[in-house]
Amino acid sequence: LGMRELAKPSNLSPAGCWFECGAMQLHLGVDPDFRPARKAHPALLVADLAEFRARLAQAGAIVREDMPMAGYHRCFTEDPFGNRIELMQKL
Structure with a gap:
């Protein structure tokens, strides 16, 4: 998608990841029952x-x-x- 990965704040779960492209951010989480x-x-x-x-x-x-x-x-x-x-x- 042309997005770069961001570091998540340390107080949040390490599972999942965050990305951004310009002013847009995409936050993805993890569901154990996926x-x-x-x-x-x-x-x-x-x-x-x-x-x-x-x-x-x-x-x-x-x-x-x-x-x-x-x-x-x-x-x-x-x-x-x-x-x-x-x-x-x-x-």
């Missing part, structure tokens, strides 16, 4: 979806189309754990 989210998912707004898709394909990631949504180009991929991730570019 099951991949196949329907519920985050959506990330990207500036150039075609470029992002090409980078995903080059890395061997799966990219899937879905129903069109007014005002956006979009697709879905998965993280290494099987969680669904939506990528969107505003038209």
